[in-house]
Amino acid sequence: xxxxxxxxxxxxxxxxxxxxxxxxxxxxxxxxxxxxxxxxxxxxxxxxxxxxxxxxxxxxxxxxxxxxxxxxxxxxxxxxxxxxxxxxxxxxxxxxxxxxxxxxxxxxxxxxxxxxxxxxxxxxxxxxxxxxxxx
Amino acid sequence: xxxxxxxxxxxxxxxxxxxxxxxxxxxxxxxxxxxxxxxxxxxxxxxxxxxxxxxxxxxxxxxxxxxxxxxxxxxxxxxxxxxxxxxxxxxxxxxxxxxxxxxxxxxxxxxxxxxxxxxxxxxxxxxxxxxxxxxxxxxxxxxxxxxxxxxxxxxxxxxxxxxxxxxxxxxxxxxxxxxxxxxxxxxxxxxxxxxxxxxxxxxxxxxxxxxxxxxxxxxxxxxxxxxxxxxxxxxxxxxxxxxxxxxxxxxxxxxxxxxxxxxxxxxxxxxxxxxxxxxxxxxxxxxxxxxxxxxxxxxxxxxxxxxxxxxxxxxxxxxxxxxxxxxxxxxxxxxxxxxxxxxxxxxxxxxxxxxxxxxxxxxxxxxxxxxxxxxxxxxxxxxxxxxxxxxxxxxxxxxxxxxxxxxxxxxxxxxxxxxxxxxxxxxxxxxxxxxxxxxxxxxxxxxxxxxxxxxxxxxxxxxxxxxxxxxxxxxxxxxxxxxxx
Numbered sequence: 001x002x003x004x005x006x007x008x009x010x011x012x013x014x015x016x017x018x019x020x021x022x023x024x025x026x027x028x029x030x031x032x033x034x035x036x037x038x039x040x041x042x043x044x045x046x047x048x049x050x051x052x053x054x055x056x057x058x059x060x061x062x063x064x065x066x067x068x069x070x071x072x073x074x075x076x077x078x079x080x081x082x083x084x085x086x087x088x089x090x091x092x093x094x095x096x097x098x099x100x101x102x103x104x105x106x107x108x109x110x111x112x113x114x115x116x117x118x119x120x121x122x123x124x125x126x127x128x129x130x131x132x133x134x135x
Numbered sequence: 136x137x138x139x140x141x142x143x144x145x146x147x148x149x150x151x152x153x154x155x156x157x158x159x160x161x162x163x164x165x166x167x168x169x170x171x172x173x174x175x176x177x178x179x180x181x182x183x184x185x186x187x188x189x190x191x192x193x194x195x196x197x198x199x200x201x202x203x204x205x206x207x208x209x210x211x212x213x214x215x216x217x218x219x220x221x222x223x224x225x226x227x228x229x230x231x232x233x234x235x236x237x238x239x240x241x242x243x244x245x246x247x248x249x250x251x252x253x254x255x256x257x258x259x260x261x262x263x264x265x266x267x268x269x270x271x272x273x274x275x276x277x278x279x280x281x282x283x284x285x286x287x288x289x290x291x292x293x294x295x296x297x298x299x300x301x302x303x304x305x306x307x308x309x310x311x312x313x314x315x316x317x318x319x320x321x322x323x324x325x326x327x328x329x330x331x332x333x334x335x336x337x338x339x340x341x342x343x344x345x346x347x348x349x350x351x352x353x354x355x356x357x358x359x360x361x362x363x364x365x366x367x368x369x370x371x372x373x374x375x376x377x378x379x380x381x382x383x384x385x386x387x388x389x390x391x392x393x394x395x396x397x398x399x400x401x402x403x404x405x406x407x408x409x410x411x412x413x414x415x416x417x418x419x420x421x422x423x424x425x426x427x428x429x430x431x432x433x434x435x436x437x438x439x440x441x442x443x444x445x446x447x448x449x450x451x452x453x454x455x456x457x458x459x460x461x462x463x464x465x466x467x468x469x470x471x472x473x474x475x476x477x478x479x480x481x482x483x484x485x486x487x488x489x490x491x492x493x494x495x496x497x498x499x500x501x502x503x504x505x506x507x508x509x510x511x512x513x514x515x516x517x518x519x520x521x522x523x524x525x526x527x528x529x530x531x532x533x534x535x536x537x538x539x540x541x542x543x544x545x546x547x548x549x550x551x552x553x554x555x556x557x558x559x560x561x562x563x564x565x566x567x568x569x570x571x572x573x574x575x576x577x578x579x580x581x582x583x584x585x586x587x588x589x590x591x592x593x594x595x596x597x598x599x600x601x602x603x604x605x606x607x608x609x610x611x612x613x614x615x616x617x618x619x620x
Contacts, residue, residue, distance in 0.1 A: 001528060040558070045613035068609045069552040093614060 001039055004130055008035040010101055014120035016077035017129065021101065022120055028083045028108040029117060033065065033074070036130055038100045041067040044093045049085040049106060056082065058116055062107060065096070078116035080109040146603045149200040156187025162194060204603045206547050207417070212569050212577055216519045216550035216562025217310070217358060219388045219410035220417065221493075226480055227413065227473040236472055241464035245449050252448030255441045255465065258475045259425075265478075265486065266384070266404055267395035268427035272436045274466040278385050281405025281424030282316035282352075284437060287458040288403055288428060289349050289379050290320055291435040295456060298377075300349035306335055307556050308357035310383050322349060329556065333359040333512045337368045344372055350379035350402075356386045358554035359512055360497065360519035360562070370400020379403065384427075387411045388566065389494055389518035392487025396427070403428050412474035423470040437461045492567035493518040496574060500563055503578045507585045511557050519564035521557055532588040534559045536595035540587065543601050544580035 013021040019037035023030050038044065046066040056062055058079040065072050085107050089095060096104035111117060121129065149155075189197075207213070213220035231237065239251055259271040275281040286303070293300050303322040305313050307329055314324035325343060330336040335353065344351075351373050355363045363369070370380045382401040388411045390396075396404050408423040409416035416422055428436060438457045439450035450465075481489065494517050501510065501520035509525035524534040538548035538561070550562040565574060587594050599605060 001533070043610040045610060066613075068613060070555055 002035075004127070007039070007130070008101070009123050009127060011123050013101060014077075014117060014122060015126035016075070016120055018075045018077070020075065020077045022077045022117060023101075024117070025108060027110070029078065029080070029111050030105050031062075031077060031107050031109060032100055032105040033096065034126070035100050038097050038104070041065060041072060042069050043067055044096045047089040047093045047096060047106065049089070050082050052082050052085060054082045055080070055112075057112075065093075074106065076109070077120055078109065079112040081112075082107055083110050084108040146203060147200045149197060152189060152194075152197060153185075153187045155193060155197065156189050158188050160188040160190045160193065162189055162191040206542075208568075211545055211547070212565065212573055213417075213547040214549050214563045214565050214569075214577065215547060216360070216521070216564040217385065217553070218417070218550065219385075219407070219518075219564060219566060220547070221388070221410075221413055221566035222568040223413050223415045223473075224477065224480070227476040230476040231469050231472040237469075239468075241468070249448055251468070252441050252450070253443075254475055255468075255471060256443050256448055258471055258478070259441065261475070261478050262406060262425055262427055264483075265391055266387075266406070266427045267397040268401070268404060269397070269430040270433040270436060271425050271427045272440070272461075273423065273425045273471055274437045274460070274462040275405065275424040275426055276462055276467055277409070277420065277422035278310075278383070278405060278407045278424045279312040279316055280461070281407075281426050282312060282381075282383065283319055284424075284426045284458065284461055285381050285403040285405055286316055286320035286322065288426070288432055288435040289381065290322075291456065291458050292379060292432055293349055295435075300347050300378075302348045303381075304340065304343055304348060304351040304373075306351075306353060306357065308333060308335075308359055308361075308554060309352055309354040310358060310385060311553070311555075313352045313354070313383060317352060324352075327351075329357070329359075332514065333357065333361050333556075335363050335365050335369050337365050337372060340369050341372050344376045344378060346376055348373075348376065348378055350381055352381045352383065353401075354383040354386060355399075356389050356517035356519075358562075359521050359557070360386075360516040360564075361512060361514065362389075362517050366399045366401075374400070379432075385410060386518060389490055391490040392483060393490055397429060402432060408470055408474040413477045414470045414473040421467040421470055423467045423474065439465075489567045490518070493565075496565040496567060496569060497563070499571075499574055500565055500578060504581055507582050508561065518566070519562055521554065522561045522563070523557055524559040524561065527585065527588045528559070530588045530592045532592050532595050534561050536592075536598065537561065537581075537584055537588070539606055540584050540595045540598040541580060542599045544583070546577055546580060 013023040015021050015034060019034045021032055021034050044065055044067050047063065049063045056076045056079060058076050060076050061073045062076050063074045065074055086105050208220050208222050239248060245252065255273055259273060262271045263269060272284065275284045301323055302325050303317040304327050305317065305324045306327045317324045327339060327343060353363060353366065355366055357363055373380055379402040380400050382396060382404040384404045384406045387406055404427045405424045408414050408425065434454060434456040435458055438454050438460055439452050442449055442451045497516050497518050497520050501516050504522065505513065508522035510522055524537060527537065534551045538551050541548050552560055553562060554560060
């Protein structure tokens with residue numbers, strides 16, 4: 001697994017405590033999991049995503065991600081309506097491992113309350129949290 | 136010859152029987168015909184099934200070779216945490232194969248099955264004595280089936296009081312099947328975080344326990360191999376709010392004759408006969424997961440139950456509050472016979488000693504390996520201990536690599552990446568059936584692997600090279616499963 005220094009943590013996304021990232025993408029907010037999360041999970045073999053149109057609150061489960069080690073839940077970093085899901089992950093879940101911030105994105109959300117986005121951590125705060133919780 | 140640990144790699148390749156068959160070979164001789172030729176009924180004529188022609192020796196070698204590809208408790212140490220892969224004494228098999236037992240048909244009337252019913256009745260009594268609880272159902276087919284049965288009983292108990300509770304508390308150190316069993320019964324499972332010592336925290340239970348919570352599902356000892364020291368206090372909190380305590384007894388091998396489960400506050404408990412009571416497992420079954428309950432819950436047990444009156448045994452069906460029948464016929468009877476044989480040949484004192492030795496063996500491994508492998512909870516353990524790959528990660532060696540390399544030293548790998556509360560877990564359960572010399576060989580192998588991780592990590596990344604099948608591509612198998620030929 002990667003050392004903290006080896007993690008790719010872009011400046012232009014925000015991070016949640018459960019290791020999801022969120023990024024403004026036109027009118028919607030795109031959501032995925034961080035490099036740290038994909039590295040901890042190991043090779044991802046299946047991603048289960050919600051239906052377009054579902055409305056989920058911040059902190060609610062929006063899907064699951066299954067790796068060879070375990071199945072983990074995915075949580076909404078902010079509330080809103082699911083505007084799009086990345087259907088490519090159905091046949092190619094490895095995109096989450098290979099490109100967690102680009103091809104491996106998971107859902108796009110029409111945010112209920114834009115203020116929730118601003119509450120998410122920036123790179124510096126997320127890195128600080130990782131250093132505190134590193135195993 | 137001076138034998139050392141490990142394997143030397145002599146494994147035979149073996150084709151399928153259909154590829155091996157040669158037309159005209161045969162494994163038997165027909166007796167001389169002593170009746171006249173007669174025409175065959177048309178309906179029975181035609182091409183026979185596609186069976187290969189084989190001699191007896193073809194067939195024997197085929198299955199012996201396949202058996203040599205396998206690893207079992209009869210080959211060597213199998214320290215698969217949480218699974219209690221203890222040796223299965225052969226006397227158990229002998230008793231289960233007695234013609235009167237193996238040939239008994241489940242539809243025989245009670246009058247012709249008195250011995251079978253007596254065995255079930257006495258086994259139930261023995262399990263009550265071992266757990267301290269009051270009544271047992273032998274029906275459930277395995278641990279998770281026992282969990283579901285227990286959940287149905289808890290549901291029925293509340294329903295009988297006119298209550299419908301919707302939640303169950305489940306600690307993060309419980310067995311992974313617990314939330315699934317609770318959900319299957321319609322309960323919402325509420326996760327409960329363990330404290331820094333890996334223990335249930337009574338304050339956390341008190342905070343979550345309310346009148347809409349049906350109870351708690353505890354695994355004791357928990358999946359970190361630690362005894363839940365606060366179990367009595369936790370049980371009191373749950374009982375005070377009208378809830379019940381379910382204990383996953385899969386780890387009972389640590390506690391036989393030592394802990395009275397009822398006194399510790401448990402209302403419902405399942406046992407895994409195929410773990411604690413030494414019936415064979417690992418190949419997917421059959422198992423047996425009897426459920427033990429307190430007197431207050433007895434009316435809800437599955438039917439039929441075996442009763443005894445003046446030395447006559449019978450099935451009793453008249454239990455209106457029962458959760459019903461949960462298995463075809465009377466459960467996995469052959470497994471019950473093996474467990475009965477084990478319990479009766481051991482006796483109470485030796486069952487207690489088995490638990491004590493299981494705990495001693497796990498603590499011995501924990502103490503000898505804790506300088507080499509990271510031990511996340513450094514305190515006395517029960518029947519299993521949990522390490523991590525934290526120290527080896529510096530060399531880019533993971534738990535999976537360690538487990539794969541261990542096969543080349545002649546040991547079955549421990550449980551890996553479970554419990555989930557420990558990152559990179561290696562969960563080792565030696566059981567009481569390994570002697571000190573074998574434990575020492577295992578410890579030396581684990582230390583040698585740590586040295587290899589530093590000096591030659593690729594040796595571990597490429598392992599195993601000796602076994603019949605090398606490292607499988609689990610990722611490709613899961614991402615692109617080939618589900619048909």
